[in-house]
Amino acid sequence: MQDKKILEVKHLSKKFGQTDVLKDIDGTVKSGQVICVIGPSGAGKSTFLRCLNLLEKPTSGEVNFEGTDLTNVDDKHLVNLRERMGMVFQSFNLFPNMTVLENLKLAPVRVKHLSDEEAEKTAMHLLGLVGLKEKAHVYPSSLSGGQQQRVAIARALAMNPEVMLFDEPTSALDPEMVGEVLEVMQKLANEGMTMVVVTHEMGFAKEVADEVWFMADGYILEKGKPEELFDNPQNERAKDFIGKIIQNV
Amino acid sequence: MKKSIKAIIQVIIMITALFTLTAWQASSASAADNSLQRVKQRGELIMVTSPDYPPYEFQVNKGGKSRIVGMDIDVAKKVARDLHVKLVIKSMNFDSLLVAIQTGKADMAIGGINPTATRRQSVDFSKIYYSGGQSFLINSSDVNKYKSVKNLKGATIGAQTGTLQYGLAKKKIPNSTVKGMDKSTDLVLALKTHKIDALGIEKPSAEAYVKNDPSLKMISSGYHLNKNEVGAAIAFKKGSNSLVNAVNKSIDQIKQQHLTDQYLASAGKYMKVNTVNTSMWHYWTYFAKGVEFTILISIVATFFGVLIGVVLALMRFSKQKWIRGLAISYTEFIRGTPLMVQVMFVYFGIGVVVNIPALISGMIAVSLNSGAYVAEIIRGGINSVAKGQTEAAESLGLSKSDMMRFVVLPQAFKNIWPALGNEFISLIKESSIVSIIGVTDLIYQLNIVRADTYRGVIPIFVAMVLYFIMTFALTRLLNHYEGKMKHAG
Numbered sequence: 255m256q257d258k259k260i261l262e263v264k265h266l267s268k269k270f271g272q273t274d275v276l277k278d279i280d281g282t283v284k285s286g287q288v289i290c291v292i293g294p295s296g297a298g299k300s301t302f303l304r305c306l307n308l309l310e311k312p313t314s315g316e317v318n319f320e321g322t323d324l325t326n327v328d329d330k331h332l333v334n335l336r337e338r339m340g341m342v343f344q345s346f347n348l349f350p351n352m353t354v355l356e357n358l359k360l361a362p363v364r365v366k367h368l369s370d371e372e373a374e375k376t377a378m379h380l381l382g383l384v385g386l387k388e389k390a391h392v393y394p395s396s397l398s399g400g401q402q403q404r405v406a407i408a409r410a411l412a413m414n415p416e417v418m419l420f421d422e423p424t425s426a427l428d429p430e431m432v433g434e435v436l437e438v439m440q441k442l443a444n445e446g447m448t449m450v451v452v453t454h455e456m457g458f459a460k461e462v463a464d465e466v467w468f469m470a471d472g473y474i475l476e477k478g479k480p481e482e483l484f485d486n487p488q489n490e491r492a493k494d495f496i497g498k499i500i501q502n503v
Numbered sequence: 504m505k506k507s508i509k510a511i512i513q514v515i516i517m518i519t520a521l522f523t524l525t526a527w528q529a530s531s532a533s534a535a536d537n538s539l540q541r542v543k544q545r546g547e548l549i550m551v552t553s554p555d556y557p558p559y560e561f562q563v564n565k566g567g568k569s570r571i572v573g574m575d576i577d578v579a580k581k582v583a584r585d586l587h588v589k590l591v592i593k594s595m596n597f598d599s600l601l602v603a604i605q606t607g608k609a610d611m612a613i614g615g616i617n618p619t620a621t622r623r624q625s626v627d628f629s630k631i632y633y634s635g636g637q638s639f640l641i642n643s644s645d646v647n648k649y650k651s652v653k654n655l656k657g658a659t660i661g662a663q664t665g666t667l668q669y670g671l672a673k674k675k676i677p678n679s680t681v682k683g684m685d686k687s688t689d690l691v692l693a694l695k696t697h698k699i700d701a702l703g704i705e706k707p708s709a710e711a712y713v714k715n716d717p718s719l720k721m722i723s724s725g726y727h728l729n730k731n732e733v734g735a736a737i738a739f740k741k742g743s744n745s746l747v748n749a750v751n752k753s754i755d756q757i758k759q760q761h762l763t764d765q766y767l768a769s770a771g772k773y774m775k776v777n778t779v780n781t782s783m784w785h786y787w788t789y790f791a792k793g794v795e796f797t798i799l800i801s802i803v804a805t806f807f808g809v810l811i812g813v814v815l816a817l818m819r820f821s822k823q824k825w826i827r828g829l830a831i832s833y834t835e836f837i838r839g840t841p842l843m844v845q846v847m848f849v850y851f852g853i854g855v856v857v858n859i860p861a862l863i864s865g866m867i868a869v870s871l872n873s874g875a876y877v878a879e880i881i882r883g884g885i886n887s888v889a890k891g892q893t894e895a896a897e898s899l900g901l902s903k904s905d906m907m908r909f910v911v912l913p914q915a916f917k918n919i920w921p922a923l924g925n926e927f928i929s930l931i932k933e934s935s936i937v938s939i940i941g942v943t944d945l946i947y948q949l950n951i952v953r954a955d956t957y958r959g960v961i962p963i964f965v966a967m968v969l970y971f972i973m974t975f976a977l978t979r980l981l982n983h984y985e986g987k988m989k990h991a992g
Contacts, residue, residue, distance in 0.1 A: 309894055337900025347895035351913040360909055361899035406895075413899060 258285040259318075260417050260448050261306060266315035267472075268301055275301045277472040279315070283417065283450060288443045290459035290480070291452045293469035294495055299452045300344075302469065303421050306450065307339045308332060320416065337365050340410030340418040344425050346402040348394040354381070354405050355390040358412045366413065373412075380408040384438050400431030404438055411442075418442065420451040456499055460484055468492045518836075539586075539745035542610055548583045548590050551609035552576075553597040555686055555954040557711045558770035559615040559735070562951045564786060569951070572773050574707070575613045575735075577766035578632055578757060582737075585753040595861075595941035596685055598665045599847075601626055604740045606851045607858070611737050611750070615705055617667040618736040627747055631734030632754045633763045637671065637724035638709045640694060640702040643717065649701060652725045655679065661690045661699035667732060668703035675726055686950055692959030694719070705735075707767060714771075783965050786952045793948030794969055800866055800934045800944060805927055807870035812877025817907070819882050830878070837875035843936050845872055850940045865937030865944075873930055880922045884915030917988045924981035928974045945969060 261283040268276040275298045283289055291299045304310040306317060308324050317324045319335055327335065349357050358377035362368045368376070381387045384404040394402055403423055410418060420439065424432045436458050443449060443462050453459060459466055459480055466483045468476040468491075476489040487493045542548050552575060554560045560573035571592050583590035593609055600612040604626060615635070618628035639660075641649050649655055657678040662669035664683035672681045682699055684690050691712060694702045701722075704712075709721040726732075737754075739747055757763060783790075818830035837845070849871075850864035859867070888911050896906040916923070938947035949966040953959060 307898060309897065333897075333900050333902060336898060339898070341895075341898035343891055343895060345891050347889075347891035349892065349895070349910050349914075351910075351917065361901060364905045364909070365900045365902075409899070 259283070260285050260287075260320060261450070262316075262318040263306070264316040264318070266302075266305060266312050266317065268298075268305060268310060269313045275472055276305065276312070279472075279474055281467065281474060281477070283448060285448055286446045287464045288447075288449045288451065288462055289465050289467060290463035291450065291467045291469055292454070292456070292459060292495075297469040298472045299469050300421050303419050303450060303452050306419055307336050307341055309341075337361065337413050338416045340413060340415035342403070342406050342410055342418065342420045342423050344422040346394075346399070346406045346426070348402055348406055348409070350394055353391050353393055354386070354397070357394070357405060358409050361409075362412050376412055377408070380411050381405075383411075383441070384408045385434075398431060399427045400434045403427065403431075403435045407435075407438055407442075417448040417450065420449065420453070422452050422454065424453070424455055456484070468495070470495070536742050536744050538610070538739070538743035538747075539749050542586065542588055542746060546588050548579075548586060548588045548611070549593060549609040550579050550590065551593045551595060551600055551603045551612050552614045553600060554594050555688055555950060556597075556615055556708055557954070558707050558767055559705075560613075561770075561773075561954055563773050564789070564955065569789060569792075573770045574633065574763060574766040575615065577769070578737075578754075578763070579611075579613055581757060581762065582750050582753045585756075586749060593861075593941060596939050597663060598685065599851075599939065599941075601738060602847075602851055604738055606855050607740065608851070608854060610743075610746065611739050613737045615708070615735045616738050617734065618731050618738075619667060620731070622738070625741070627739045627741055627743055629737040629739070629747055629750045630754045630758075631730060631736045632757055634730060634734040635708075636706040636733050637668065637726050637728065638704060638706045639722050639724060640691070640704055640709050640712055640719050641700070641722060642694060642697070643720050645700070646720055649722060651722060652676070655701055658700035659698075660701050660703055661693055662703040663687055663690065668705070671724075671726060671728075671732070672703045686954070688950060688953040688959065691716075691719075692953075695959065711771070783952075783961055786956070786962075789948045789952050790945070790965060790969060792943055793945035793966075794973070796862070796942060796944045797931065797934055798973065800862075800869060800937060800942070801927070801931045803866045804869040804873050804930055804934065807866075808873030808877050808926075808930070809923075811870065811874025812881050813912075815874060815878035816881035816885060819878070820885070834875045834878055837872055838879075842868070842872050842933055843939065846936055846940060861937075861940045861942050864940060865934070865942045869930065869934050869937065872933075873926065876926055877923070880919050880926060881915060883922070884919035885911055887918045888914045920981070920985050920988065924978070924985075927981070928977055931973055931977065932970060 259282055263279055263281045266276055266279040267274065279302060291302065293299055301310055305312050308317065312325055315325070319339065322335065324332060324335060349360070352360065355374065355377055358380065359370070359373040362373040362376065363370060378387060378390065381390055384407060386401060386404055386408070389397060389401065389405070394405065397405065423439070424435050427435065432455070436455060439449070439451070439458070440462055463480050465477060466480045467474050468483060468487070468489065470491045476483060476487060476492045483492065484496060487496050552560045552571065554562050554571045558573055560571055560575045562569050563572050571594065576592070580590055595603060597614060600614055600616070601622065603609050604612045616622070618631065639652070639655065655676050658676070659680045659682060660672045660676060661682045661684065662672050664685055669681060669683050672679060682693070684693065687704065687708070690699070690702050693699045695718060703724070712719050713721050737750060815830045815834060818826050821827055846865060846868040849868040850859070850861060853859065854864065892910055892914065893906060896910045901910070935944060935946040938944050938950070941947070945966055949962050952962040956962070
């Protein structure tokens, strides 16, 4: 079970106009794995993550999700596959016109056709998981950034996804709120959720990740277990990057 | 660049198609003369008139009900009686009378129309039933200045647009400036406020004003005219010989029995009754009816305008090129033409193919017009919704339509609410244009009250206040909902 491939990327590249943002990327995410993607800004980390659920359309290459190449399916099929990949954004992107509970219920009711009661039961359970049960009936605008991001995680979980994609989930948060979000993510990882996390939180990467991918200039330059990559990086760019971060800390 | 040329070509094709369709319908309709037969089969004689020209035709308030009376109406009643059919009266601007019979909106037009040679080219006329003669109204204070027509040299002269008086003043008074307006009531007001020096008008009409308003005097025109330029006749669509002949029989009787004298006398009586109570309270039912229709049109047009607007806005986001092109062409075309022209096109133009009543025509035109503007507002609103919102919806596996319905449109509407409110408010005001095809909205009723009371300014003021009350109430309502939406996020 541990070896089941959830995501497999082959020769993935992406151009924006004339600029190559991703160049010939390969990588495999197995069931239950937590992958942290690190690297300097402009490395293409977010673009890479967004290519995994085809929010960005790759210029060439394959993105296989449970054996299906996403770059090769029609729109309808893509929608079906997407619902099984949860995504959490840097800017939360909660729907401001709905209450927290409605945010959580919308997709399960409309996409999975759950009954209202079923969806509500799951939603309340997940809100409990992220510690925000009492906020079920408020609008997102009255929540703090950390609370909003926890709701966003719960919303993605409500679709019961195979894999969760996190796009710098703590970058837009005030420092004092980073902890509560990381804590929820750690809990998820401990429960065996497959996760791909683009992050600048090196502490989190070190502690939670099964594998760390270092990206720069549109390439994955180094992959390794966190202790290897942080303590003994092989690639020059990786050495440089990790050296700078440790200096700053 | 290429795109815009394509859009223009699409629009041109659309218009040509519509035009040929209506033109073809129009020509085929006049092929055979069954005009009399049609009237008899229907059992109704439909006449159209512009009831702001006492004593020929004007509206009176009798027992709280508005009626069109006057010499012309009595003539038409006699004609209908002789044909053994019911008379149906439609009213609209003088400008539109001949168009209305050409497009089959009515069987005949009557309204002190002089059967000039130019008009004979486009319509048929009955025999002349009355010869009034031309005259000028002046202010009493100017009696010494303008003793006769000769003194009017170089003066500013007013006349109703599209009337014989307008053309005559231009031709026969040397160095004069001629100002045209739609309504004789506006012209009288312009005269009284010295915006014009004299007003070219038919003699019976001038006499009516002089009788009712001591500040006005009449001078004879002294024009030497042939009888076609002083007489009034009934106009028909070209090729209506059978109907014209039947009507001429009635006119012969009218002339033999000098019936117009009786008709004028009874019209005069109405005018006297009319001047007894000219307070605005006395006319509140008129204004109420106007407000009712203005609100009715606005509500209907708002509803369909938003519906059309949403559809057009969504078409703009379609993957199909031709659907996008269609929406763009529609919006550009509607925004590029005046509402007034659209109203007339729907009523007279489309009316040739399918006969749509004036009220419905007005509603259709205003809705179609508003839809184009609402579409642009909604498109802006959709674009204003943050990209992260659609990405979040996509990542949850929501379909495109669910995404629009639950995520994008609710937020878009909240963002555009003030702009949309603006559109609704201008809708109330702009719907007034439907008065030109005779829909009894507030502006139309306002003109009737003015014609009826010989008071130029007060009715305008009342209408102004009424419009303001309507728009202000709407503003409060919109603000209320805006506040509610703010609360919700």
